[in-house]
Amino acid sequence: xxxxxxxxxxxxxxxxxxxxxxxxxxxxxxxxxxxxxxxxxxxxxxxxxxxxxxxxxxxxxxxxxxxxxxxxxxxxxxxxxxxxxxxxxxxxxxxxxxxxxxxxxxxxxxxxxxxxxxxxxxxxxxxxxxxxxxxxxxxxxxxxxxxxxxxxxxxxxxxxxxxxxxxxxxxxxxxxxxxxxxxxxxxxxxxxxxxxxxxxxxxxxxxxxxxxxxxxxxxxxxxxxxxxxxxxxxxxxxxxxxxxxxxxxxxxxx
Amino acid sequence: xxxxxxxxxxxxxxxxxxxxxxxxxxxxxxxxxxxxxxxxxxxxxxxxxxxxxxxxxxxxxxxxxxxxxxxxxxxxxxxxxxxxxxxxxxxxxxxxxxxxxxxxxxxxxxxxxxxxxxxxxxxxxxxxxxxxxxxxxxxxxxxxxxxxxxxxxxxxxxxxxxxxxxxxxxxxxxxxxxxxxxxxxxxxxxxxxxxxxxxxxxxxxxxxxxxxxxxxxxxxxxxxxxxxxxxxxxxxxxxxxxxxxxxxxxxxxxxxxxxxxxxxxxxxxxxxxxxxxxxxxxxxxxxxxxxxxxxxxxxxxxxxxxxxxxxxxxxxxx
Numbered sequence: 001x002x003x004x005x006x007x008x009x010x011x012x013x014x015x016x017x018x019x020x021x022x023x024x025x026x027x028x029x030x031x032x033x034x035x036x037x038x039x040x041x042x043x044x045x046x047x048x049x050x051x052x053x054x055x056x057x058x059x060x061x062x063x064x065x066x067x068x069x070x071x072x073x074x075x076x077x078x079x080x081x082x083x084x085x086x087x088x089x090x091x092x093x094x095x096x097x098x099x100x101x102x103x104x105x106x107x108x109x110x111x112x113x114x115x116x117x118x119x120x121x122x123x124x125x126x127x128x129x130x131x132x133x134x135x136x137x138x139x140x141x142x143x144x145x146x147x148x149x150x151x152x153x154x155x156x157x158x159x160x161x162x163x164x165x166x167x168x169x170x171x172x173x174x175x176x177x178x179x180x181x182x183x184x185x186x187x188x189x190x191x192x193x194x195x196x197x198x199x200x201x202x203x204x205x206x207x208x209x210x211x212x213x214x215x216x217x218x219x220x221x222x223x224x225x226x227x228x229x230x231x232x233x234x235x236x237x238x239x240x241x242x243x244x245x246x247x248x249x250x251x252x253x254x
Numbered sequence: 255x256x257x258x259x260x261x262x263x264x265x266x267x268x269x270x271x272x273x274x275x276x277x278x279x280x281x282x283x284x285x286x287x288x289x290x291x292x293x294x295x296x297x298x299x300x301x302x303x304x305x306x307x308x309x310x311x312x313x314x315x316x317x318x319x320x321x322x323x324x325x326x327x328x329x330x331x332x333x334x335x336x337x338x339x340x341x342x343x344x345x346x347x348x349x350x351x352x353x354x355x356x357x358x359x360x361x362x363x364x365x366x367x368x369x370x371x372x373x374x375x376x377x378x379x380x381x382x383x384x385x386x387x388x389x390x391x392x393x394x395x396x397x398x399x400x401x402x403x404x405x406x407x408x409x410x411x412x413x414x415x416x417x418x419x420x421x422x423x424x425x426x427x428x429x430x431x432x433x434x435x436x437x438x439x440x441x442x443x444x445x446x447x448x449x450x451x452x453x454x455x456x457x458x459x460x461x462x463x464x465x466x467x468x469x470x471x472x473x474x475x476x477x478x479x480x481x482x483x484x485x486x487x488x489x490x491x492x493x494x495x496x497x498x499x500x501x502x503x504x505x506x507x508x509x510x511x512x513x514x515x516x517x518x519x520x521x522x523x524x525x526x527x528x529x530x531x532x533x534x535x536x537x538x539x540x541x542x543x544x545x546x547x548x549x550x551x552x553x554x555x556x557x558x559x560x561x562x563x564x565x566x567x568x569x570x571x572x
Binding site: 006009013016017020021087088089090092093094095096097098099 | 344
Protein backbone atom coordinates (compact mmCIF):
# COMPACT_ATOMS: atom_id res chain seq x y z
CA UNK A 1 0.00 0.00 0.00
CA UNK A 2 2.75 2.40 1.01
CA UNK A 3 4.74 1.22 -1.99
CA UNK A 4 1.84 2.08 -4.30
CA UNK A 5 1.19 5.44 -2.64
CA UNK A 6 4.86 6.45 -2.79
CA UNK A 7 5.31 5.19 -6.35
CA UNK A 8 2.28 7.21 -7.44
CA UNK A 9 3.62 10.27 -5.58
CA UNK A 10 6.98 10.14 -7.35
CA UNK A 11 5.42 9.22 -10.68
CA UNK A 12 3.29 12.39 -10.49
CA UNK A 13 6.41 14.46 -9.87
CA UNK A 14 8.20 12.84 -12.80
CA UNK A 15 5.26 13.45 -15.11
CA UNK A 16 5.14 17.09 -14.00
CA UNK A 17 8.80 17.44 -14.94
CA UNK A 18 8.19 15.93 -18.39
CA UNK A 19 5.20 18.17 -18.89
CA UNK A 20 7.24 21.28 -18.11
CA UNK A 21 10.16 20.38 -20.37
CA UNK A 22 8.37 19.13 -23.50
CA UNK A 23 11.43 19.37 -25.76
CA UNK A 24 12.36 15.77 -24.94
CA UNK A 25 9.37 14.60 -26.97
CA UNK A 26 10.54 16.38 -30.08
CA UNK A 27 14.00 14.84 -29.86
CA UNK A 28 12.61 11.45 -28.94
CA UNK A 29 10.38 11.12 -31.98
CA UNK A 30 12.50 13.00 -34.54
CA UNK A 31 14.40 9.85 -35.47
CA UNK A 32 11.45 7.42 -35.60
CA UNK A 33 9.54 9.95 -37.73
CA UNK A 34 12.49 10.16 -40.12
CA UNK A 35 12.50 6.38 -40.46
CA UNK A 36 8.76 6.32 -40.93
CA UNK A 37 8.85 8.79 -43.81
CA UNK A 38 12.22 8.17 -45.44
CA UNK A 39 13.08 4.53 -44.74
CA UNK A 40 9.77 2.65 -44.91
CA UNK A 41 9.17 3.48 -48.62
CA UNK A 42 12.41 1.58 -49.44
CA UNK A 43 10.88 -1.59 -48.11
CA UNK A 44 8.15 -2.37 -50.57
CA UNK A 45 10.37 -4.58 -52.73
CA UNK A 46 12.41 -5.92 -49.81
CA UNK A 47 9.34 -7.21 -48.02
CA UNK A 48 7.70 -9.01 -50.95
CA UNK A 49 9.02 -12.37 -49.61
CA UNK A 50 7.18 -11.58 -46.36
CA UNK A 51 3.93 -11.37 -48.25
CA UNK A 52 3.83 -7.59 -48.51
CA UNK A 53 1.66 -6.88 -51.49
CA UNK A 54 1.21 -3.15 -50.92
CA UNK A 55 2.54 -0.18 -48.95
CA UNK A 56 -0.19 -0.86 -46.43
CA UNK A 57 1.36 -4.29 -45.74
CA UNK A 58 4.82 -2.72 -45.55
CA UNK A 59 3.66 -0.36 -42.82
CA UNK A 60 1.98 -3.21 -40.97
CA UNK A 61 5.29 -5.09 -40.95
CA UNK A 62 7.63 -2.18 -40.31
CA UNK A 63 5.77 -0.04 -37.74
CA UNK A 64 5.65 -2.71 -34.98
CA UNK A 65 9.44 -3.10 -35.25
CA UNK A 66 9.83 0.65 -35.05
CA UNK A 67 7.67 0.78 -31.90
CA UNK A 68 9.74 -1.98 -30.28
CA UNK A 69 13.03 -0.26 -31.09
CA UNK A 70 11.69 3.04 -29.71
CA UNK A 71 10.78 1.37 -26.44
CA UNK A 72 14.08 -0.47 -26.42
CA UNK A 73 16.25 2.62 -26.90
CA UNK A 74 14.20 4.94 -24.70
CA UNK A 75 14.40 2.31 -21.97
CA UNK A 76 18.06 1.62 -22.52
CA UNK A 77 18.96 5.26 -22.00
CA UNK A 78 16.75 5.70 -18.95
CA UNK A 79 19.76 5.02 -16.73
CA UNK A 80 21.08 8.48 -17.58
CA UNK A 81 18.14 10.17 -15.94
CA UNK A 82 18.63 8.03 -12.87
CA UNK A 83 22.31 8.91 -12.59
CA UNK A 84 21.53 12.59 -13.16
CA UNK A 85 19.14 12.53 -10.20
CA UNK A 86 21.82 10.88 -8.09
CA UNK A 87 24.24 13.63 -9.12
CA UNK A 88 21.69 16.35 -8.36
CA UNK A 89 21.30 15.08 -4.80
CA UNK A 90 17.61 14.31 -5.25
CA UNK A 91 18.04 10.77 -4.01
CA UNK A 92 20.02 11.82 -0.99
CA UNK A 93 17.27 14.19 -0.01
CA UNK A 94 14.62 11.49 -0.50
CA UNK A 95 16.61 8.85 1.35
CA UNK A 96 16.54 10.75 4.62
CA UNK A 97 12.74 10.56 4.48
CA UNK A 98 10.83 7.34 5.21
CA UNK A 99 9.69 7.13 1.57
CA UNK A 100 9.79 3.62 0.09
CA UNK A 101 13.13 2.91 -1.62
CA UNK A 102 11.53 0.79 -4.31
CA UNK A 103 9.02 3.56 -4.99
CA UNK A 104 11.87 5.95 -5.78
CA UNK A 105 12.95 3.63 -8.56
CA UNK A 106 9.52 2.48 -9.71
CA UNK A 107 8.14 6.03 -9.90
CA UNK A 108 10.97 6.90 -12.26
CA UNK A 109 10.57 3.70 -14.27
CA UNK A 110 6.85 4.42 -14.64
CA UNK A 111 7.72 7.83 -16.05
CA UNK A 112 10.13 6.33 -18.56
CA UNK A 113 7.54 3.80 -19.66
CA UNK A 114 4.87 6.50 -19.92
CA UNK A 115 7.13 8.59 -22.13
CA UNK A 116 7.61 5.57 -24.42
CA UNK A 117 3.90 4.99 -24.75
CA UNK A 118 3.36 8.63 -25.71
CA UNK A 119 5.99 8.28 -28.43
CA UNK A 120 4.48 4.99 -29.62
CA UNK A 121 1.01 6.51 -29.78
CA UNK A 122 2.27 9.43 -31.88
CA UNK A 123 4.04 7.14 -34.33
CA UNK A 124 1.04 4.81 -34.55
CA UNK A 125 -1.28 7.71 -35.31
CA UNK A 126 1.13 9.09 -37.92
CA UNK A 127 1.19 5.68 -39.60
CA UNK A 128 -2.56 5.43 -40.16
CA UNK A 129 -2.55 7.76 -43.20
CA UNK A 130 -0.01 5.42 -44.84
CA UNK A 131 -2.48 2.57 -44.55
CA UNK A 132 -1.55 0.94 -41.27
CA UNK A 133 -4.50 -1.17 -40.22
CA UNK A 134 -4.64 -3.10 -37.02
CA UNK A 135 -7.65 -4.48 -35.11
CA UNK A 136 -8.25 -2.60 -31.87
CA UNK A 137 -7.88 -5.61 -29.50
CA UNK A 138 -4.58 -6.48 -31.19
CA UNK A 139 -3.41 -2.89 -30.89
CA UNK A 140 -4.26 -2.76 -27.19
CA UNK A 141 -2.53 -6.06 -26.54
CA UNK A 142 0.49 -4.83 -28.51
CA UNK A 143 0.64 -1.77 -26.26
CA UNK A 144 0.56 -3.94 -23.15
CA UNK A 145 3.45 -5.89 -24.61
CA UNK A 146 5.30 -2.68 -25.50
CA UNK A 147 4.87 -1.53 -21.89
CA UNK A 148 6.48 -4.72 -20.63
CA UNK A 149 9.28 -4.50 -23.21
CA UNK A 150 9.95 -0.89 -22.23
CA UNK A 151 9.93 -1.73 -18.56
CA UNK A 152 12.44 -4.50 -19.16
CA UNK A 153 14.76 -2.23 -21.18
CA UNK A 154 14.45 0.45 -18.49
CA UNK A 155 15.28 -2.00 -15.73
CA UNK A 156 18.29 -3.32 -17.67
CA UNK A 157 19.50 0.24 -18.10
CA UNK A 158 19.05 0.97 -14.39
CA UNK A 159 20.93 -2.23 -13.53
CA UNK A 160 23.86 -1.20 -15.70
CA UNK A 161 23.78 2.41 -14.52
CA UNK A 162 23.72 1.40 -10.87
CA UNK A 163 26.59 -0.99 -11.44
CA UNK A 164 28.97 1.29 -13.32
CA UNK A 165 27.74 4.61 -11.84
CA UNK A 166 29.46 6.71 -14.47
CA UNK A 167 27.51 8.71 -17.00
CA UNK A 168 30.39 8.89 -19.48
CA UNK A 169 31.05 5.15 -19.56
CA UNK A 170 27.32 4.41 -19.62
CA UNK A 171 26.83 6.12 -23.00
CA UNK A 172 29.53 4.14 -24.81
CA UNK A 173 28.47 0.88 -23.20
CA UNK A 174 24.80 1.28 -24.08
CA UNK A 175 25.58 2.18 -27.67
CA UNK A 176 27.86 -0.82 -27.97
CA UNK A 177 25.33 -3.34 -26.68
CA UNK A 178 22.24 -1.58 -28.02
CA UNK A 179 23.05 -1.83 -31.72
CA UNK A 180 23.54 -5.63 -31.98
CA UNK A 181 20.54 -6.31 -29.74
CA UNK A 182 18.32 -4.09 -31.87
CA UNK A 183 19.49 -5.58 -35.17
CA UNK A 184 19.21 -9.13 -33.84
CA UNK A 185 15.67 -8.34 -32.72
CA UNK A 186 14.69 -7.84 -36.34
CA UNK A 187 13.38 -4.35 -35.76
CA UNK A 188 14.41 -2.98 -39.14
CA UNK A 189 13.64 -6.02 -41.26
CA UNK A 190 11.90 -9.17 -40.08
CA UNK A 191 14.17 -12.00 -39.07
CA UNK A 192 12.18 -14.27 -41.38
CA UNK A 193 14.20 -12.93 -44.31
CA UNK A 194 17.53 -13.20 -42.46
CA UNK A 195 20.09 -16.02 -43.00
CA UNK A 196 19.49 -19.07 -40.86
CA UNK A 197 22.47 -18.49 -38.55
CA UNK A 198 21.15 -15.05 -37.66
CA UNK A 199 17.71 -16.51 -37.02
CA UNK A 200 19.26 -19.03 -34.62
CA UNK A 201 21.31 -16.37 -32.87
CA UNK A 202 18.18 -14.24 -32.55
CA UNK A 203 16.42 -16.98 -30.60
CA UNK A 204 18.68 -16.05 -27.69
CA UNK A 205 17.57 -12.44 -27.85
CA UNK A 206 14.44 -11.73 -25.78
CA UNK A 207 13.82 -8.59 -27.81
CA UNK A 208 13.49 -10.64 -30.99
CA UNK A 209 10.70 -12.66 -29.33
CA UNK A 210 9.10 -9.38 -28.39
CA UNK A 211 9.37 -7.99 -31.90
CA UNK A 212 7.91 -11.13 -33.45
CA UNK A 213 4.97 -10.98 -31.06
CA UNK A 214 4.18 -7.33 -31.68
CA UNK A 215 4.55 -7.85 -35.41
CA UNK A 216 2.20 -10.84 -35.36
CA UNK A 217 -0.34 -8.72 -33.51
CA UNK A 218 -0.11 -5.94 -36.09
CA UNK A 219 -0.42 -8.49 -38.88
CA UNK A 220 -3.72 -9.45 -37.32
CA UNK A 221 -2.98 -12.87 -35.87
CA UNK A 222 -3.80 -12.70 -32.20
CA UNK A 223 -3.75 -16.50 -32.01
CA UNK A 224 -0.25 -16.95 -33.48
CA UNK A 225 1.71 -18.99 -30.87
CA UNK A 226 4.61 -16.49 -31.09
CA UNK A 227 2.32 -13.97 -29.34
CA UNK A 228 1.99 -15.89 -26.09
CA UNK A 229 5.57 -17.16 -26.30
CA UNK A 230 6.93 -13.66 -26.72
CA UNK A 231 4.66 -12.33 -24.00
CA UNK A 232 5.86 -15.02 -21.62
CA UNK A 233 9.55 -14.38 -22.40
CA UNK A 234 9.41 -10.62 -21.91
CA UNK A 235 7.15 -10.78 -18.87
CA UNK A 236 9.42 -13.21 -17.02
CA UNK A 237 12.52 -11.20 -17.93
CA UNK A 238 10.88 -7.90 -17.05
CA UNK A 239 9.94 -9.19 -13.59
CA UNK A 240 13.49 -10.47 -13.02
CA UNK A 241 15.20 -7.28 -14.20
CA UNK A 242 12.87 -5.00 -12.25
CA UNK A 243 13.41 -6.98 -9.04
CA UNK A 244 17.14 -6.96 -9.67
CA UNK A 245 17.24 -3.21 -10.16
CA UNK A 246 15.14 -2.42 -7.08
CA UNK A 247 17.49 -4.62 -5.07
CA UNK A 248 20.61 -3.06 -6.57
CA UNK A 249 19.08 0.32 -5.89
CA UNK A 250 18.19 -0.43 -2.29
CA UNK A 251 21.67 -1.74 -1.67
CA UNK A 252 23.21 1.35 -3.22
CA UNK A 253 21.03 3.83 -1.48
CA UNK A 254 19.73 2.44 1.79
CA UNK B 255 19.30 14.31 21.99
CA UNK B 256 22.34 12.88 20.20
CA UNK B 257 24.67 10.38 21.90
CA UNK B 258 27.57 8.96 19.94
CA UNK B 259 30.12 6.42 21.17
CA UNK B 260 33.19 5.18 19.33
CA UNK B 261 31.72 5.80 15.90
CA UNK B 262 33.98 4.58 13.10
CA UNK B 263 34.00 4.52 9.33
CA UNK B 264 36.82 3.65 7.00
CA UNK B 265 37.00 3.54 3.23
CA UNK B 266 39.01 1.22 1.07
CA UNK B 267 40.61 3.02 -1.79
CA UNK B 268 42.30 1.32 -4.70
CA UNK B 269 45.80 2.51 -5.43
CA UNK B 270 48.34 1.29 -7.93
CA UNK B 271 50.09 -0.67 -5.18
CA UNK B 272 47.07 -2.46 -3.75
CA UNK B 273 44.22 -1.20 -1.63
CA UNK B 274 44.69 1.10 1.31
CA UNK B 275 42.27 1.81 4.11
CA UNK B 276 41.48 5.37 5.04
CA UNK B 277 40.00 5.95 8.48
CA UNK B 278 37.57 8.75 7.72
CA UNK B 279 36.01 8.72 11.17
CA UNK B 280 38.15 7.13 13.82
CA UNK B 281 36.30 6.68 17.08
CA UNK B 282 34.13 9.74 17.65
CA UNK B 283 32.36 10.29 21.00
CA UNK B 284 29.91 13.13 21.34
CA UNK B 285 26.83 14.19 23.12
CA UNK B 286 24.52 16.97 22.06
CA UNK B 287 21.81 18.33 24.35
CA UNK B 288 18.27 19.16 23.32
CA UNK B 289 17.83 22.64 21.88
CA UNK B 290 21.52 23.14 21.28
CA UNK B 291 23.27 24.44 18.17
CA UNK B 292 26.22 22.11 17.97
CA UNK B 293 29.04 22.85 15.54
CA UNK B 294 31.44 20.40 14.04
CA UNK B 295 34.52 22.40 13.10
CA UNK B 296 37.37 21.07 11.05
CA UNK B 297 39.27 21.38 7.78
CA UNK B 298 38.04 19.73 4.60
CA UNK B 299 38.56 15.99 4.72
CA UNK B 300 38.60 15.86 8.52
CA UNK B 301 35.60 13.53 8.68
CA UNK B 302 32.84 16.09 9.32
CA UNK B 303 30.60 15.17 6.41
CA UNK B 304 31.18 11.44 6.87
CA UNK B 305 30.06 11.70 10.50
CA UNK B 306 27.05 13.77 9.54
CA UNK B 307 26.04 11.33 6.80
CA UNK B 308 26.27 8.44 9.23
CA UNK B 309 24.05 10.25 11.72
CA UNK B 310 21.58 11.11 8.96
CA UNK B 311 21.27 7.37 8.05
CA UNK B 312 22.86 7.86 4.65
CA UNK B 313 25.97 5.85 5.44
CA UNK B 314 26.24 2.77 7.63
CA UNK B 315 28.90 3.05 10.35
CA UNK B 316 31.54 0.30 10.57
CA UNK B 317 31.21 0.18 14.33
CA UNK B 318 30.18 2.22 17.32
CA UNK B 319 26.90 3.30 18.81
CA UNK B 320 24.63 6.25 18.33
CA UNK B 321 21.24 7.24 19.67
CA UNK B 322 19.33 10.07 18.08
CA UNK B 323 16.15 11.31 19.77
CA UNK B 324 16.24 8.11 21.78
CA UNK B 325 16.36 5.79 18.75
CA UNK B 326 19.28 3.46 18.07
CA UNK B 327 20.87 4.47 14.78
CA UNK B 328 22.37 1.10 13.92
CA UNK B 329 19.38 -1.01 14.92
CA UNK B 330 16.61 1.21 13.59
CA UNK B 331 17.69 3.75 10.95
CA UNK B 332 14.10 3.99 9.69
CA UNK B 333 13.03 5.03 13.19
CA UNK B 334 15.74 7.70 13.27
CA UNK B 335 14.46 9.13 9.96
CA UNK B 336 11.16 10.03 11.59
CA UNK B 337 12.92 12.45 13.93
CA UNK B 338 15.55 14.05 11.77
CA UNK B 339 15.96 16.47 8.91
CA UNK B 340 19.08 16.60 6.78
CA UNK B 341 20.34 19.37 4.53
CA UNK B 342 23.23 18.43 2.25
CA UNK B 343 25.88 20.85 1.04
CA UNK B 344 24.03 21.57 -2.15
CA UNK B 345 21.47 20.44 -4.67
CA UNK B 346 18.54 18.22 -3.90
CA UNK B 347 15.82 19.88 -5.95
CA UNK B 348 14.68 19.63 -9.55
CA UNK B 349 15.12 22.75 -11.65
CA UNK B 350 11.66 23.00 -13.18
CA UNK B 351 9.48 22.74 -10.09
CA UNK B 352 8.56 25.46 -7.63
CA UNK B 353 9.64 25.71 -4.02
CA UNK B 354 6.05 25.15 -2.95
CA UNK B 355 5.82 21.95 -5.00
CA UNK B 356 9.10 20.71 -3.55
CA UNK B 357 7.94 21.42 0.00
CA UNK B 358 4.64 19.62 -0.58
CA UNK B 359 6.46 16.61 -2.04
CA UNK B 360 8.88 16.58 0.88
CA UNK B 361 5.99 16.58 3.36
CA UNK B 362 4.29 13.81 1.46
CA UNK B 363 7.48 11.74 1.34
CA UNK B 364 7.40 12.05 5.12
CA UNK B 365 3.95 10.50 5.02
CA UNK B 366 1.76 13.60 5.42
CA UNK B 367 -1.61 13.74 3.71
CA UNK B 368 -1.93 16.15 0.78
CA UNK B 369 -3.87 18.89 2.55
CA UNK B 370 -1.54 18.85 5.54
CA UNK B 371 1.55 18.88 3.33
CA UNK B 372 0.17 21.92 1.49
CA UNK B 373 -0.51 23.66 4.79
CA UNK B 374 3.02 22.96 6.03
CA UNK B 375 4.52 24.11 2.74
CA UNK B 376 2.72 27.45 3.03
CA UNK B 377 3.90 27.85 6.61
CA UNK B 378 7.48 27.00 5.65
CA UNK B 379 7.48 29.52 2.80
CA UNK B 380 6.31 32.22 5.20
CA UNK B 381 8.74 31.25 7.95
CA UNK B 382 11.73 31.33 5.60
CA UNK B 383 10.59 34.50 3.83
CA UNK B 384 10.16 32.72 0.54
CA UNK B 385 6.49 33.67 0.00
CA UNK B 386 7.08 35.88 -2.96
CA UNK B 387 9.32 33.35 -4.71
CA UNK B 388 7.32 30.30 -3.62
CA UNK B 389 5.77 29.73 -7.02
CA UNK B 390 8.89 30.30 -9.06
CA UNK B 391 11.01 27.47 -10.41
CA UNK B 392 13.90 26.45 -8.20
CA UNK B 393 16.45 27.12 -10.92
CA UNK B 394 15.72 30.86 -10.72
CA UNK B 395 16.73 31.09 -7.05
CA UNK B 396 19.73 33.05 -5.78
CA UNK B 397 22.27 31.37 -3.54
CA UNK B 398 20.71 32.64 -0.33
CA UNK B 399 17.12 31.83 -1.35
CA UNK B 400 18.26 28.39 -2.45
CA UNK B 401 19.87 27.73 0.92
CA UNK B 402 16.77 28.87 2.78
CA UNK B 403 14.68 26.53 0.65
CA UNK B 404 17.09 23.68 1.41
CA UNK B 405 16.61 24.24 5.14
CA UNK B 406 12.85 24.64 4.76
CA UNK B 407 12.83 21.23 3.03
CA UNK B 408 14.79 19.79 5.94
CA UNK B 409 12.31 20.98 8.57
CA UNK B 410 8.92 20.80 6.83
CA UNK B 411 8.06 17.67 8.85
CA UNK B 412 9.13 19.36 12.12
CA UNK B 413 11.99 17.07 13.09
CA UNK B 414 13.55 17.07 16.56
CA UNK B 415 17.06 17.16 15.15
CA UNK B 416 18.29 19.00 12.09
CA UNK B 417 21.61 18.14 10.43
CA UNK B 418 23.14 20.89 8.32
CA UNK B 419 26.19 20.25 6.19
CA UNK B 420 28.14 23.49 5.69
CA UNK B 421 25.02 25.66 5.75
CA UNK B 422 26.72 28.88 4.69
CA UNK B 423 29.48 27.67 2.39
CA UNK B 424 29.70 29.96 -0.62
CA UNK B 425 27.17 32.51 0.61
CA UNK B 426 27.73 36.26 0.63
CA UNK B 427 28.03 37.93 4.07
CA UNK B 428 24.44 39.16 4.10
CA UNK B 429 22.98 35.76 3.23
CA UNK B 430 25.20 34.17 5.87
CA UNK B 431 23.90 36.52 8.54
CA UNK B 432 20.37 35.77 7.39
CA UNK B 433 21.06 32.04 7.57
CA UNK B 434 22.42 32.33 11.11
CA UNK B 435 19.20 34.04 12.14
CA UNK B 436 17.18 31.18 10.64
CA UNK B 437 19.21 28.62 12.55
CA UNK B 438 18.78 30.55 15.81
CA UNK B 439 15.05 30.77 15.16
CA UNK B 440 14.88 26.98 14.80
CA UNK B 441 16.69 26.63 18.11
CA UNK B 442 14.19 29.01 19.68
CA UNK B 443 11.45 26.67 18.46
CA UNK B 444 13.14 23.86 20.38
CA UNK B 445 14.99 22.13 17.58
CA UNK B 446 18.42 20.64 18.10
CA UNK B 447 20.76 21.70 15.30
CA UNK B 448 23.93 19.80 14.42
CA UNK B 449 25.99 21.55 11.77
CA UNK B 450 29.39 21.23 10.19
CA UNK B 451 31.49 24.21 9.26
CA UNK B 452 35.02 25.15 8.41
CA UNK B 453 34.37 28.81 9.20
CA UNK B 454 35.86 29.89 12.54
CA UNK B 455 33.48 32.83 12.95
CA UNK B 456 30.48 30.61 12.31
CA UNK B 457 31.57 28.13 14.97
CA UNK B 458 32.34 31.02 17.30
CA UNK B 459 29.23 33.14 17.06
CA UNK B 460 26.50 30.74 15.98
CA UNK B 461 27.23 27.58 17.92
CA UNK B 462 26.44 26.96 21.58
CA UNK B 463 28.99 24.20 21.68
CA UNK B 464 31.53 22.91 19.23
CA UNK B 465 33.75 19.93 18.66
CA UNK B 466 36.94 20.29 16.68
CA UNK B 467 37.62 17.31 14.43
CA UNK B 468 40.87 16.52 12.69
CA UNK B 469 41.89 13.31 10.90
CA UNK B 470 38.68 11.62 11.99
CA UNK B 471 39.15 12.31 15.69
CA UNK B 472 37.72 14.86 18.06
CA UNK B 473 40.57 16.94 19.43
CA UNK B 474 38.58 19.41 21.54
CA UNK B 475 34.99 19.89 22.66
CA UNK B 476 33.20 22.61 24.62
CA UNK B 477 31.69 26.05 24.28
CA UNK B 478 33.77 28.37 22.11
CA UNK B 479 34.69 30.39 25.22
CA UNK B 480 35.69 27.31 27.19
CA UNK B 481 37.94 26.16 24.40
CA UNK B 482 39.62 29.52 24.08
CA UNK B 483 40.02 29.77 27.83
CA UNK B 484 41.43 26.26 27.96
CA UNK B 485 44.48 27.06 25.95
CA UNK B 486 45.83 30.17 27.60
CA UNK B 487 43.44 32.63 29.07
CA UNK B 488 44.33 35.87 27.37
CA UNK B 489 47.27 37.09 25.41
CA UNK B 490 48.87 40.55 25.69
CA UNK B 491 51.29 41.75 23.06
CA UNK B 492 53.66 44.54 24.11
CA UNK B 493 55.59 46.47 21.45
CA UNK B 494 58.82 47.97 22.80
CA UNK B 495 60.40 49.60 19.78
CA UNK B 496 63.80 48.21 20.86
CA UNK B 497 65.56 45.38 22.70
CA UNK B 498 63.34 43.28 24.91
CA UNK B 499 65.80 41.98 27.52
CA UNK B 500 65.09 44.60 30.22
CA UNK B 501 61.29 44.28 29.92
CA UNK B 502 61.61 40.52 30.05
CA UNK B 503 63.50 40.68 33.35
CA UNK B 504 60.91 43.06 34.80
CA UNK B 505 57.89 40.95 33.87
CA UNK B 506 58.90 37.33 33.88
CA UNK B 507 58.36 36.65 37.61
CA UNK B 508 55.14 38.56 38.03
CA UNK B 509 52.32 36.36 39.33
CA UNK B 510 49.82 37.39 36.66
CA UNK B 511 52.16 36.40 33.82
CA UNK B 512 51.70 32.73 33.02
CA UNK B 513 54.07 32.56 30.13
CA UNK B 514 56.27 35.02 28.28
CA UNK B 515 57.67 34.83 24.78
CA UNK B 516 59.55 37.24 22.58
CA UNK B 517 57.81 38.10 19.38
CA UNK B 518 60.26 39.23 16.76
CA UNK B 519 63.10 41.54 17.92
CA UNK B 520 61.11 44.21 19.67
CA UNK B 521 57.92 42.77 21.12
CA UNK B 522 56.80 40.48 23.92
CA UNK B 523 53.89 38.12 23.97
CA UNK B 524 52.47 37.56 27.47
CA UNK B 525 49.99 34.83 28.32
CA UNK B 526 47.97 36.12 31.30
CA UNK B 527 44.89 35.15 33.29
CA UNK B 528 42.81 38.16 32.48
CA UNK B 529 44.06 40.56 29.88
CA UNK B 530 41.97 43.55 30.92
CA UNK B 531 43.50 43.74 34.41
CA UNK B 532 46.97 42.71 33.29
CA UNK B 533 47.36 45.59 30.84
CA UNK B 534 47.49 48.43 33.42
CA UNK B 535 49.80 46.35 35.63
CA UNK B 536 52.19 45.69 32.77
CA UNK B 537 52.19 49.35 31.78
CA UNK B 538 52.90 50.47 35.34
CA UNK B 539 55.64 47.89 35.79
CA UNK B 540 57.44 48.90 32.62
CA UNK B 541 57.09 52.65 33.21
CA UNK B 542 58.36 52.29 36.78
CA UNK B 543 61.28 50.25 35.51
CA UNK B 544 62.18 52.90 32.99
CA UNK B 545 61.26 50.94 29.86
CA UNK B 546 59.40 52.82 27.14
CA UNK B 547 56.65 50.85 25.43
CA UNK B 548 55.34 51.84 22.02
CA UNK B 549 52.20 49.69 21.74
CA UNK B 550 50.18 47.36 23.90
CA UNK B 551 47.35 45.19 22.67
CA UNK B 552 45.06 42.60 24.06
CA UNK B 553 44.99 39.52 21.90
CA UNK B 554 42.29 37.04 22.81
CA UNK B 555 42.95 33.55 21.56
CA UNK B 556 40.76 32.68 18.64
CA UNK B 557 39.34 29.28 17.79
CA UNK B 558 42.13 29.12 15.27
CA UNK B 559 44.61 29.41 18.19
CA UNK B 560 42.74 26.50 19.78
CA UNK B 561 42.94 24.52 16.57
CA UNK B 562 46.63 25.35 16.25
CA UNK B 563 47.34 24.30 19.80
CA UNK B 564 45.51 20.99 19.39
CA UNK B 565 46.69 19.99 15.94
CA UNK B 566 49.91 21.92 15.38
CA UNK B 567 48.61 23.74 12.32
CA UNK B 568 46.26 26.55 11.54
CA UNK B 569 42.78 25.93 10.21
CA UNK B 570 43.24 28.86 7.85
CA UNK B 571 46.18 27.12 6.20
CA UNK B 572 44.61 23.70 5.93
